[in-house]
Amino acid sequence: MTKKILVLGSGAREHSIIRAIERSSKPNKIFCIASNMNPGIANLCDEFIIDDFNNTEIVTNYATKKNITLAIIGPENPLQKGVADALWNEKIKVVGPKKELAQIETSKAFTRNLLKKHKISGGPKYKTFDSMVGVLGFLEDLGDNYVVKFDGLAGGKGVKVSGDHLASHKDALAYCEELIHKNHEFVIEEKFIGQEFSLMSFCDGENLKHMPAVQDHKRVFDNDQGPNTGGMGTYSDADHSLPFLRKEEIQKAQYINQETANALKKEFGYGFKGVLYGGFMATKDGVKLIEYNARFGDPEAMNVLSILKTDFLDICDGITQGTLDQIDVQFKNKATVCKYAVPEGYPDKPIKGEKIDLSKVEDQDSLFYASVDVIDGALVEAGSRTVAVVGVDETIEKAEKLAQREISKIKGPLFYRKDIGTSKLIQKKINHMDSLR
Numbered sequence: 001m002t003k004k005i006l007v008l009g010s011g012a013r014e015h016s017i018i019r020a021i022e023r024s025s026k027p028n029k030i031f032c033i034a035s036n037m038n039p040g041i042a043n044l045c046d047e048f049i050i051d052d053f054n055n056t057e058i059v060t061n062y063a064t065k066k067n068i069t070l071a072i073i074g075p076e077n078p079l080q081k082g083v084a085d086a087l088w089n090e091k092i093k094v095v096g097p098k099k100e101l102a103q104i105e106t107s108k109a110f111t112r113n114l115l116k117k118h119k120i121s122g123g124p125k126y127k128t129f130d131s132m133v134g135v136l137g138f139l140e141d142l143g144d145n146y147v148v149k150f151d152g153l154a155g156g157k158g159v160k161v162s163g164d165h166l167a168s169h170k171d172a173l174a175y176c177e178e179l180i181h182k183n184h185e186f187v188i189e190e191k192f193i194g195q196e197f198s199l200m201s202f203c204d205g206e207n208l209k210h211m212p213a214v215q216d217h218k219r220v221f222d223n224d225q226g227p228n229t230g231g232m233g234t235y236s237d238a239d240h241s242l243p244f245l246r247k248e249e250i251q252k253a254q255y256i257n258q259e260t261a262n263a264l265k266k267e268f269g270y271g272f273k274g275v276l277y278g279g280f281m282a283t284k285d286g287v288k289l290i291e292y293n294a295r296f297g298d299p300e301a302m303n304v305l306s307i308l309k310t311d312f313l314d315i316c317d318g319i320t321q322g323t324l325d326q327i328d329v330q331f332k333n334k335a336t337v338c339k340y341a342v343p344e345g346y347p348d349k350p351i352k353g354e355k356i357d358l359s360k361v362e363d364q365d366s367l368f369y370a371s372v373d374v375i376d377g378a379l380v381e382a383g384s385r386t387v388a389v390v391g392v393d394e395t396i397e398k399a400e401k402l403a404q405r406e407i408s409k410i411k412g413p414l415f416y417r418k419d420i421g422t423s424k425l426i427q428k429k430i431n432h433m434d435s436l437r
């Protein structure tokens, strides 16, 4: 039977998800609800519409009209709005957790409290606040290493870290005041020092199948300078680890993901079905949890799905049916490097509407279209991360050269980080970890 699959979202992450569906041996038709015209995705779909995928009614009406059998939710906002719940109510299977479980991403306080309650290791010292009472005392407890986090979705912009965004307790107090003024709750926690990595696991509610570890680069400029972004690029090694990580550190992160999935099931009586994405930090005291996301990472999805060997639709069925333990999930032993080209002025004042030309890129399959639009027949930048390029090869060094070769052929007022995946930057990360251990 032909599967009718609905994908929500229209960034590079969703482009990579749809490419993975395309490679499936199972007959399928792909439908997409998008926020912008993404021709890379539209060309692969049986139907591509632009509408509000955060609106449960719009999504369920469309899905029932098209007899969709499986929905895959790319971004976090529809998860927060309960789109997965609404689709399951219509008997449509969903890769992406229900609203209550998506709190693992949508509420920092929920996640910290869940891990504490279920005695899962890796958490920082932390406290949650809805007023200024006790804030100064707790900052004094933490000393110089503290982080203030707005307790909700903020596209990576709600977190302020000491030494980075906050120079003193005075700065931290001012940010807390600002949050209280807006009626926002927040978490203050201990700052970890080390190297960050992403460890994503497919999860059917009970069983987990882990993906390769990936490292993202949040800062906009080379050498990790400038403001934070959604992620400028990522890499992963051929052994599915990262050059600065020890085997036991990956195992620890996998274990924390499994324990967290178990805790969610215990807490709500039903399990998390989707991608459980742990943001970890390797520190001198072991692996620590920075945050959870309830979806594929972007750009991490491009790294892992580019080397996925197993039929992606078998994995999706495993997730929705609770039979993931029977699926042999395998990835090629290849290194991957992904780099994003972004508009000039990104992230604070990105230009928009300028034409870009991708025709000189030799390997079109290495391109993943993201925040683009088509105006008068021309491909233009839509203001956020524009297009991602992925290099896949035997080593990170070779994969980086491929990604660099292709991204340099993109024409238009864009820029990208030249250092991601280079031996020089990787050595710096290894040295940093060595200095901590």
Ligand code: AMP
Residues within 6 Å of the ligand: 124, 147, 149, 156, 159, 161, 189, 190, 191, 192, 193, 196, 218, 279, 290, 291
């Ligand atoms: P989050 O939205 O929680 O991922 O935070 C965004 C970024 O802030 C992370 O990618 C980290 O770089 C940083 N961050 C968050 N929490 C901590 C922490 N406890 N220690 C150090 N850095 C952190």
Ligand code: GLY
Residues within 6 Å of the ligand: 216, 230, 231, 293, 296, 297, 298, 299, 300
């Ligand atoms: N790579 C960061 C994110 O997907 O949130």
